[in-house]
Amino acid sequence: MEDLPIWVKLIIFVVFVIVPLLLLWAGVTVIRTALKFSKGAERVMGTIVSIRQEYTSGTDDMPSRYTYYPTYEYKGSDGVKYQGETAAGATNWNYPIGRQDEVLANPNDRTAVRYPGPGHFIMGGVILAFATVFLGTGAYMLIFDRF
16 A cells, blocks of 8 residues: 555545544443443333423435334432433334333433343444454554554
8 A cells, every 4th residue: 555645545444443433432322321320320110101202204215204202201219200301312212101121210310221131232342343343354454554
């Protein structure tokens, strides 16, 4: 690649080194935030009291859809009733009002609830995997002078 113009080498460096480093940081941040929430959260039984829906109009590749964000009413460890909306939404979360589920509630922010399980760690893992592949390619290019 010695005959490539400097601007092409710069673009390759940014795509295969700088962007993956930023993605690594983002992935770690997402996982740390999820861990912090999970460790500080309390498991409670919540009852759906409302569902916010967001409409996304379709494109040539994607049909129109609704994304649903359930709001749960739950009793905190202090005995007080609170309401919290799920931090994320999904197209299949159009649950009936009155449905009961176990949720994780944040005692420091009573308006935030999440579903228990690995779901909120997956996005961070996907970001880390993507970044690792690109960073590995960039490291190979740098170490073996393929840049």
